[in-house]
Amino acid sequence: MSMAMARRAALDDVNPVIWVKVDSIVLPHDRSRREPDPVVVERIARSFTDVGLLMPIGVTPHNVLIFGTTRLAAAKKLGWERIEAREFESADDPEVRRLMEWEENDARQDLTLEEQLAFKRDVLDPILTARAKERQQANGTARASQMWGRSVEGGNFPPSTERHVVAPVVTPAILAAGPAVEVESRPASGKSRDLLNHYLGVSGRTMEKFEQLADWSEDESLPAPVREEAARARDRANTLGKVDGEYKRVRALVEQPAVPRPDPSIEVEARLTRGFSAFERLLEEHPAAEVAGVLSEGGWRGLAVVLQRTMEWGRDARRRREACERPRGS
Structure with a gap:
């Protein structure tokens, strides 16, 4: 045979x-x-x-x-x-x-990036999480054995010499050749991207960028315009298969420094200062002796109203400021 x-x-x-x-x-x-x-x-x-x-x-x-x-x-x-x-x-x-x-x-023929992302989240991510947990537990056991000469479970056994491995990856060659083919287990320290590269139609780095676009498009902590642009970039990347440019464009929006909003009180003070300064310049440019004889009756009444309201506003503001500066209980 x-x-x-x-x-x-x-x-x-x-x-x-x-x-x-x-x-x-x-x-x-x-x-x-x-x-x-x-x-x-x-x-x-x-x-x-x-x-x-x-x-x-x-x-x-x-x-x-x-x-x-x-x-x-x-x-x-x-x-x-x-x-x-x-x-x-x-x-x-x-x-x-x-x-x-x-x-x-x-x-996996002609799968879109969205479909590959769904497979990654549903299948590969749980496997990678379990692998990381197993690796962490194995490292903890090894450290405990080195320090105390026994396992973390409490038994006084010699340190294990077995290499920590995970379940073999199933490939078409393995399925076709059968159990007579020796399967080399992947070490637990293997990079996550190795698994992504093997099972996805794109590189692990490309899928990381596309998943980040998806996360940005769903992140409620981001401003709505940024989320909307991330959603559009996600759709374009999924349709055209071009991820890097869309990722960089949205990342620039996400990472741009936030412009601090001015203090409302400072803004009000600046507007009042500009307004009164302009009014003062008008009074200096047009002395009372110059305009007294040329103003119409209607113009004079309007100006008198403005001057009266200005004086009332000033007296009211002064009283309120003095009240704020007065010590409590006095």
Whole structure:
């Protein structure tokens, strides 16, 4: 038996290919991908008619679909009652199922940045959080063992020599080759961007910038115009796939120094000072002896009213100021 046949036999033993009733397959609620393209479904259906199903779909032991949405839709279109499926026992774990589904090529075809962000928040972020927690706990255990010669749980055991690892990342090569292929576990100290780069259609840094745009567009602490511009930039980046320029433009708005609002009392004092100074200049430019004989009766009455109100305003302001400066109780 060749090595390829041996690997295939081993894979069939662990993840067997079975016949499943089409109407018994459950579409999971936790999927973040789009509905299959009707044009692609039609093309796959014609292929099924010509050559049949070449690659089984993937399901869990409870018939929850892992990957193969388009192939399943094509089988339903043709009225098939049963379809070949490879059963993955480990995929009962929702996180493993989502990773396997995403890894399938037809699962992440032409996904928008918004859809990738949804997958990151729903699936990858919890994994990264768990990984960081495990790494922190492992580091704490190692420090305690070095200091006290025992584990943090209280047992007096020798320090562990095992390397702290996390669950292996499921890739198409692993799924195709089966358990005969040795899987190298990713060390817990691996960078978060490595996981993002692997599973998303963009770099981890690009996704960080796009997520920051999304956060700014929803941040109620920012001024409304900034949030609105962040929302427009988010839509443009999602449509055009160009993130860096939109990110830099909105960041400049967010980080621009806030212009302090002037003290209202200082503003009122400045306006009064300017107004009285202008009035004083008018009186100096037009002495009473000069204008007394040229003002009309109506002009004189209007000027007299203004002068009378000015004097009353001054006396009232002086009384109130003296009252404010007078010590309490006197």
